[in-house]
Amino acid sequence: MTDQQLLYRAESDPDWNTVAAGTARVTLHPDESAPEVIVVSGPCPRCHHETVHAEPLITYANALDGSGLLARLLLRRATATGSRDVEVICACTATHPEAGERSGCGASWVLHVEWGV
């Protein structure tokens, strides 16, 4: 089986979570003490192509909604020590048959990310 022949298929597999946990590279932006975005990169556990996923931790629309105390409290909570199960969807740049307008191979997996611990 060559990766190029892998058909696009929207699916997930618990095994991929395990594989991705060992191969994924996680970076926190702008820094680890107050992350606003989690960037997960690494090989897709299904097609093995490089893929990158960005997971926003703060919903700016909400944060900007009010400049009041509540908004600031929510913002602070979002940037404190925490963890997130990030759902990563393959977005590799390779062409998979039957993908149509979609990118990647259709695989999705979950990566558990912790920060500030």
Ligand SMILES: [Zn+2]
């Ligand atoms: Zn791929």
Ligand SMILES: [Zn+2]
């Ligand atoms: Zn893939």
